[in-house]
Amino acid sequence: DAGVIQSPRHEVTEMGQEVTLRCKPISGHNSLFWYRQTMMRGLELLIYFNNNVPIDDSGMPEDRFSAKMPNASFSTLKIQPSEPRDSAVYFCASSLGGLDQPQHFGDGTRLSIL
């Protein structure tokens, strides 16, 4: 069975550029989560969706970050404009049900902002 699929796997870009990360959740899962992982802060939840609706975006660092889920099989996380401190690994996860169900993670996008 296909797991959570993220693209690209790696992204290197210059500061100020727009970055778009993509995620396809596991088919049938109705909750989707975006996380950021850094050495300093570990795994941080940025935003999560339930049935395509954003439920809690309190983890989004600032207005430069935005996320959408136009349908049940696709979500994007956008950073505009990007800054070097945004460099991290960004994970997407999905679950069947709400926050209390185990989350299945994709392999992440390693983002480097120069």
Next chain:
Amino acid sequence: GQQLNQSPQSMFIQEGEDVSMNCTSSSIFNTWLWYKQDPGEGPVLLIALYKAGELTSNGRLTAQFGITRKDSFLNISASIPSDVGIYFCAGQVAGANSKLTFGKGITLSVRP
């Protein structure tokens, strides 16, 4: 907010040894999860615990939900080289909109 403490940051063991990892919290949790992350990959769920005192096994892995609901431990028996990776605990307090809180993880190295 809730914080989960995992220490030490790194553990080094010999192949064949057992190892135990602990995770503690200042808050009471209703759910404890243990994940393993291999280099270049996302965390993979190992064991989920939903009740205080619950002891659950998954092959050579055993995890327990502490009676106080403020801690959990993960045991790996007869370690093998592929056990190398970062082990994260994660916890969730009660409530439909309660987020999962992750520990910083423990990096396990297994010497052959």
